[in-house]
Structure formats: structure tokens, C-alpha cells
Amino acid sequence: MKRQSSSPQGSGVGLLPLVPPPFDASAQLIDVSGKHAFTPPSASDARGQCPGLNALANHNYLPHNGVATIAQFVDATTKVFGMGVDLATFLSTYGAVLDGNGLSWSIKGGEHVGIGGSHGNYETDSSPLKSDLFQYGTNQKLVMSQFNKLYGMQPDASTANYNLDVLRTFRNDRFTESIEKNPLFVYGPFEGMAVSQAAFTFIYRFMANHSAEYPEGVLNKDVLKSFMSISGPENNLVWTPGYEQIPANWYRRSELDAYTIPYFETDILYFTESNPQLSLVGCNEGTVNSYQNIDAGTLSNGAYSAQDAAANPLCFALEFAQLELPGLTGLASTLLSPLLSALNSATSALKCKPIVSVNNSPLALCPGYSLYGGPTAPVAPGAIQS
Ligand code: HEM
Numbered sequence: 001m002k003r004q005s006s007s008p009q010g011s012g013v014g015l016l017p018l019v020p021p022p023f024d025a026s027a028q029l030i031d032v033s034g035k036h037a038f039t040p041p042s043a044s045d046a047r048g049q050c051p052g053l054n055a056l057a058n059h060n061y062l063p064h065n066g067v068a069t070i071a072q073f074v075d076a077t078t079k080v081f082g083m084g085v086d087l088a089t090f091l092s093t094y095g096a097v098l099d100g101n102g103l104s105w106s107i108k109g110g111e112h113v114g115i116g117g118s119h120g121n122y123e124t125d126s127s128p129l130k131s132d133l134f135q136y137g138t139n140q141k142l143v144m145s146q147f148n149k150l151y152g153m154q155p156d157a158s159t160a161n162y163n164l165d166v167l168r169t170f171r172n173d174r175f176t177e178s179i180e181k182n183p184l185f186v187y188g189p190f191e192g193m194a195v196s197q198a199a200f201t202f203i204y205r206f207m208a209n210h211s212a213e214y215p216e217g218v219l220n221k222d223v224l225k226s227f228m229s230i231s232g233p234e235n236n237l238v239w240t241p242g243y244e245q246i247p248a249n250w251y252r253r254s255e256l257d258a259y260t261i262p263y264f265e266t267d268i269l270y271f272t273e274s275n276p277q278l279s280l281v282g283c284n285e286g287t288v289n290s291y292q293n294i295d296a297g298t299l300s301n302g303a304y305s306a307q308d309a310a311a312n313p314l315c316f317a318l319e320f321a322q323l324e325l326p327g328l329t330g331l332a333s334t335l336l337s338p339l340l341s342a343l344n345s346a347t348s349a350l351k352c353k354p355i356v357s358v359n360n361s362p363l364a365l366c367p368g369y370s371l372y373g374g375p376t377a378p379v380a381p382g383a384i385q386s
Contacts, residue, residue, distance in 0.1 A: 020215050020216055021215050021216060021253070021254040021256060021257035022215065022254050022256055022257075023210055023211065023212045023215040023251075023254065024254065025212070025251065027254075027255065028210055028251040028252050028253075028254060028255075029249075029250075029251050030080055030246055030250050030251070030252055032059060032246050032247075032248055032250070035060055036059045036060055036061065037059070038058055038059060038245045038246070039058060039059070039060065039064065040058065040242070040243055041054075041057070041058065041064070041066070041242045041243075044065070045057070045064055045065050045066050045242075046065060046066025046067060046106045046107055046108030046109070046114065047066055047107065047108055047241065047242030047244075048066070048106075048107045048108035048109060048114065048115045048116050048140065048375075049115055049116065049123060049127070049130045049139060049140065050107060050115060051227050051228055051229065051244045052077070052081060052202060052206055052207075052227075052244075053066075053073075053107040053115075054066075054107065054229075054242055054244040055227060055244040055245060055246050056076045056077070056080060057107065058242075058243070058244060058245060058246075059080075059245075059246055061076040061079070061080050062076045062107075066106055066107045066108055067104055067105070067106045067107075068104060068105070068107070069096075069103055069104040070089075070092045070093050070096050070103065070104070072104075073088065073091075073092035073095075074088040074089055074092055077091075077092075078258070080246070080252060081206040081252055081253070081259075082206070082252045082253035082254065082255060082257070082258050082259060083206070083258065083259050084258040084259055084260030084261060084263065085258075086260050086261045086346040086347070086349065087259065087260055087261050087264060087346070089342060089343075089346045090261065090318070090343055090346040090347065091198075092105075093339055093342050093343055093346070094122070094321065094343065095115070095118070095122060097325060097329060097331075097336070097339050098118065098121055098122060098325065098328060098329060099112075099113055099114055099115065099117065099118040099121070099122055100113065100114070102331075102335075102339065108375075109375065110375065111373065111374075111375075112372070112373065116139060116140060116374050116375035117373065117374050117375060118372075118374065119133045119139050119371075119372065119373050119374035119375075119377075120186065120188070120191065120368070120369065120370075120371060120372040120373065120374075121190075121191065121324070121328055121372055122190075122191060122195060123139055123191070123195075123374060124186075124187075124188065124191035124192060124195050124196050124199075125178050125182060125185050125186060125187070125191075125192075125196075125368075126174045126175050126177070126178035126182075126185065126187065126192075126196060127174070127196065127199050128146065128150065128167075128170065128171075128174060128199055128200055128203065129142045129143065129146050129147050129150070129228060130142060130143070130146075131143050132178055132181075132182045132185065133373070133374050133375075133376075133377050134182060134183070134184040134368060134371070134377055134378075134379065134380040134383060135178075135181055135182040135379070135380070135383045135384070135385060136379065136383075136385060137376055137377060137378060137379040138374075138375060138376050138377075139374045139375055140241070140375050140376075142228070142229075142230075142239040142241070143386070144237070144239065145386045146174065146177075147228065147230060147237070147239070148237075149170065149173065150162065150166075150170050150224075151221070151224070151237075153166050153169065153170060154166060154221070157220070157221050160219075160220050160221045161208075161218045161219055161220065162203060162204055162219040162220075162224055163204050163208075163218075163219065164201065164204050164205075164267060164270060166204075167200045167201065167203055167204055168200075168270065168271050168274055170200065171197070171200040171271055171278075172274060172275050172278075174200075175187070175275070175277070175278065178284075179284060179288070179289060179291045180288055180289060180384070181288060181383065181384040181385070181386070182284065182288070182368075182380070182383060183284055183286055183287050183288050183290075183368075183380045183381070183382045183383055184283075184284060184286065184366075184367055184368030184371065184380045184383075185283060185284040185291070185368060186283040186284075186366050186368040186369050187280075187281060187282045187283060188281060188283075188363075188369065189281050189299060189316065189317055189320040189321070190317050190318070190320055190321035190324070192281065192282075193268075193278070193279065193281065193309075193313050193314075193316065193317040194268075194313075194314060194317035194318060194321070197264075197267070197268045197271055197278070197313075198264065200271070201264065201267040201268070201271075203219065203224075204217070204219050205217075205253070205259050205267070206253070206259065207219050207223060207224065207227045208223070208253070209223050209247070209249075209250050209251055210251040210252065210253060210254070211251060215254065217253060222247065223247050223250065225237075226244075226245045226246070226247040227244055227245070227246070227247075228244065229241070229242065229243040229244045229245070260349070261314065261346065261347060261349060261350060262349050262350060264314065265312070265313075265314040265350065268313050268314055269313070272310065272313060276310060277293065278313075279309055279310040279313045280293045280294070280296065280306065280309070280310070281293065281294040281296065281299060281363075282294055283363075283365065283366030283368060283369060284366075284368070285365060285366070285367065286367045286380075287382055288382055288383075288384065292365060294362045294363065294365065294366075295362065296308070296309035296316060298359060298361075298362050299320065299358060299359055299360070299362060299363075300316065300319075300320065300355045300358060300359075301355075301356065301357050301358065301359050303319075303353065303354065303355040303356060304316050304319075304353065304355065308353065312350070312352065312353075314350060315347075315350050315352035315353065316355075318343075318347050318350075318352065319352050319353075319354060319355040320355055320358055322340060322343050322344070323355055323357065323358045324358065325339075325340065368380075
């Protein structure tokens, strides 16, 4: 499936789908009035690393306290952002099993629960704007230099569009930055190859505003700032934790152009085409600039060669993730089996080659890999902050 051309089509225009999606103003306008008016979180409301989920809770599309069931996550992300049911089901079910009680989970979390406590099995390094856990001692902070880097990539506010082309460059910058500054950087099979790419592609695919003129979406400076909870004058931008807001007059992507798992895979391939390292597992070995790749063939006990993983990174990542669940959760397979079948049906369109067993032993090379945790941790010796 080819949804976009692979070369930029001019500054500010972005990567257009080959067939522009339809635009239906009344169906795509998102209500931010009445009960969906922006309501900032109170001190007891959970808000975490994910700007999309924070915005949904701030507008009462998710429970305002930031703890929601799988069904509530699927309903809100599909209706408000146009996420495909398959992708929404996979992301929210996996989180509820791994970092919740199997039914619901927190968008903030604490030690070993919720997004904040899931470092190393869901939450990950080299995120767009949020801090690497062992570089900063927290995974909750928006690093202003990271925001400024992205923001500055489209200097002209009148034509700015943070499209996939811009995000691919930024993605590669952040990957390099984690190698250079985080001694415990890990780019894991699921968190790196799948979640980490989502954190970048979602910025344009879900936050862009849509119109009859630009049915494929444009993400300008003001909309980016609103979704990322950044405000203030250009020379003094400020981040307010947890205040992510859906802008007024914001139109989601078309229902007929839902961002599904196969669509997401085409975006991952667009990223890996520019940097093959993004389709390989790897890590720093305890010091900065000590990055090593880890062979997919060894990790999957021969099921996927490095070429197979590069050709189908999402299959490798999602197959690997499912096999990790019994070990990571300690749950018996009878308890896991309904959840595994939900995950399996979500990924069925990809027709993935199965992985029968995983071999984690090569990950012993990665001192950061065994340090599952968050939301806070000691800063690693040798970490460089900016
Ligand atoms: C059920 C659906 C979702 C789940 C389970 C989820 C989960 C997560 C997790 C675990 C992270 C941390 C990733 C990392 O460490 O890099 C994250 C980050 C992120 N999410 Fe979500 N998310 C969901 C939906 C969305 C939606 C709808 C959007 C866009 C509107 C979104 C945008 C982002 C962005 C941009 C980041 C990166 C934040 C940063 O570092 O700057 N997510 N999400």
C-alpha cells in the first residue's frame, strides 16, 4: 500500500496522500464547547507524557481524572482523532495489560503502573519532546531545547507545516541526540521500533488541522503549541505541564482516511528509508556514543532476519511485543489469551509472519534494558543534559 509520495512536495505542503481524502466540515469539526470545553487538570488528575491523551482528558473525551478503560480509549481516540480501531485497540489493550489492571490504566501512573511507570516496556527513549528517563532523572518533563529544535524547523509562521517530512528529520536528530547524550539509551523491539515512531508520526497524522483547501491536513505553529501545551510570546515560550488543548475550529482527519495499523506501517517505512538504523534494535552500552545494533534473527530465534525486520518493522515489533507479555506481566496464559486474541485480530491486516519464541539474551548488552521503571530514576553517570 502506498499512501504518500516519498519525496517532499515543496516547503510547507508536506507529503500528500496520493488520493486526497474527502473533507466534510460538519463531520470533522471537534466540539470544544459545553461539556467538552477545555478544563485544566486539578492536582489529583493524572496527566502524563502523551499529549493526545492529556488533551482528550482536558476536554472530557476521556474521564477527567486521567484513568480510562480500554473501551473509553478506543472510543475517544477514534472519534476525536480518527485513529483506526485496530491501532487504538492495540495501543490501549497493550497498555491496560502491561501497565494497568487488564481493563483500565492511567495516562500518568507511578512506579510500574500507567504510562509514566512503563519505561522500558512502553514509554521509551528518544521521544520527540519528553525527557529520556536516565538522561534527566524523569520521563515526565518537556525539554524546551527539543521543542525549540522542532519549532525552529519551520521558521515562517505563514507557511509552517510540521508534516512527515519535517518530522522524519527531527526523528533522526532525536535518535542521534539520545546516542550522544544518554548512556543508557535503549531502542527496543516494541518501544523503539513501534512506539517511538508513533510518537513522531502522530504529531502530524493526528494534530494537523483539516480543511476543504487542505483535506490531507496542515499542522501550523499555533496548533502545534496548543496540543503541546506551549504558550507565551515567541521569545519566551513556556510549557505548562498537563494543559494540552484541542484548538477552536479544529477539524480532525476524515473518517474515511482513518490512521490504521497498515497506514502507520507505511509511515514507519518512510522513516526507515532515510535511516536504516531505525528498523534495527540497539542500545548504548553504558556510555554515550557506544551504540550497538542487536540482530533481529537472534532476538526472534530465527523467525525474522534483519532484512525481514527492515521490510516489515511493525510486524517484528508487534509479534515480539505479544510474546513478551507473559514474561513481563507474570500472568498465566489462560488469563492472557482473550487479550492476546484481541491484539492478534488488531494486527491481522498486516499478515505478519509469527515469532514463536523470543530470545532476550542479546539485550544483556544494554544496561538500560533491564531498568524497567519510571517516572523518576537516578541520572546515569555521563549523561549530558541540554
Ligand atoms: C490509546 C491511544 C494512545 C496510547 C496508548 C498512547 C500512548 C503513548 C505513550 C506510551 C507515549 C510515550 C512514548 C514515548 O516515550 O516516546 C506517548 C507519547 C506520545 N503520544 Fe500518545 N498514545 C495514544 C494516543 C495518542 C494520540 C491520539 C496522539 C495525538 C493526538 C498521541 C500523540 C503522542 C505524542 C506526540 C507523543 C510524544 C510526546 C513527546 O515526547 O513529545 N498519542 N503516547
